[in-house]
Amino acid sequence: MTVRDFGDDGGDCGDGGVLLTDLYELTMLQAYFDATMNAPASFEFFVRALPPARNFLMAAGLAPVLDYLERLRFGAADLDRLARTGRFRDDFLASLADLRFTGTVHAMPEGTVCFADEPIVRITAPLREAQLVESRVMNLLHYATLAASKAARAVLAAPGRLLVDFGLRRAHGAEAGLLSARSSYLAGFSGTATVLAGLRYGIPMFGTIAHAYVQAHGDEARAFEHFARAQPDNAVLLLDTYDTERAARIVVDVARRLARDGIAIKGVRIDSGDLAEHATRVRAILDAGGLAHATIFASGNLDEYALRDLLDRHAPIDGFGVGTRMNTSADAPYLDCAYKLVEYAGVPRRKRSEGKATWPGRKQVFRRRDANGCIAGDCVALDGEHADGDALLAPAMIDGRRLAAPSLDASRAHAARELATLPARSRALTDAAPVDVAMSPALDALVRRMDADSA
Structure with a gap:
């Protein structure tokens, strides 16, 4: 196709x-x-x-x-x-x-x-x-x-939060990936990670980095710095390839070096584990390191129920990537x-x-x-x-x-x-x-x- x-x-x-x-x-x-x-x-x-x-x-x-x-x-x-x-x-x-x-x-x-x-x-x-x-x-x-309808429930569960369609890779075919990006944006999502959907429908596009990018570098600090210099206006860094809190401290160190060149870390992403607990610890590390402006973005099999639970726990998460469970409407698939x-x-x-x-x-x-x-x-x-x-x-x-x-x-x-x-x-x-x-x-x-x- x-x-x-x-x-x-x-x-x-x-x-x-x-x-x-x-x-x-x-x-x-x-x-x-x-x-x-x-x-x-x-x-x-x-x-x-x-x-x-x-x-x-x-x-x-x-x-x-x-x-x-x-x-x-x-x-x-x-x-x-x-x-x-x-x-x-x-x-x-x-x-x-x-x-x-x-x-x-x-x-x-x-x-x-x-x-x-x-x-x-x-x-x-x-x-x-x-x-x-x-x-x-x-x-x-x-x-x-x-x-x-599924996306609208996520919008109601997380009012005011950044919500991004992350669903292409597990969508039931290419058409579903495109239409779910369109439908979720219609329902109130902030944007999509799917490039063709963004270009075709005029939907804002969002993206970070994959674990493979970090693994390919071997060294997290080098991976973070390379990406931030390549994307100075969109440096959102993935923390949980190895150890989430350790990676947050590395981000603080990298941010100090980048600041000398006028580059700011925009945010970090957490994709596994207890998202609320990790986000709380990461927020404290970033704030103590002078990165209070950096946002925390979470992903990983999220849906409206998970969003509700994270917000009920007062998790300091600014945005969410919502994919598989939304675009397959996992709990009510037809x-x-x-x-x-x-x-x-x-x-x-x-x-x-x-x-x-x-x-x-x-x-x-x-x-x-x-x-x-x-x-x-x-x-x-x-x-x-x-x-x-x-x-x-x-x-x-x-x-x-x-x-x-x-x-x-x-x-x-x-x-x-x-x-x-x-x-x-x-x-x-x-x-x-x-x-x-x-x-x-x-x-x-x-x-x-x-x-x-x-x-």
């Missing part, structure tokens, strides 16, 4: 283009083609239930989805590859040659706090377009929302999400499967807030209904044309405002009473009527 396999602006981050889909999307398209079924259809993406200990989600992935939809097309090579499978007729394949996404997308803005059973994205388009994109739209929205048909040819549609029934019709989500501006409750209503509160879904693409969208930094600011509106109980790292999500009387009546008609 090369850099060229990723969209220039990071939207369609994956390899494979239009063929990155499930087989049944294409076999259904051929059957729709045979039956001349291509009336307007509306599908909605939502999460059926929150994972354990999750009291909210953060919507993410809209920009990559819109990039994917803009680029949707079958090239000659794609059609040839499908023809060689022997599964599809020539007349059907010929009909795909001019397929483009011509539909409309309504969505919660990225960074919006959301809950179970709420449509996050609604796609309305001719049936074959809306059906074809199901798998990739789900793939992008699911992962981005999963990572953003969302029970779905992309379901809610209307076809102007008629509401409802799935009644046991345990997986859906709410029919195109819908809107209205949010009520209390006197302090905190979320008081949401109402899922039929599109066109009026309910108390602010409507959350807004047009993002009309007739295949993307509307002006906020920058990633603007979406990040929106996410910060959203987190500030969460009720205190919803910010907890353990299960709490959920925010009330009600269905409107009209939506409830539609369900009863449809169920009665099909009984």
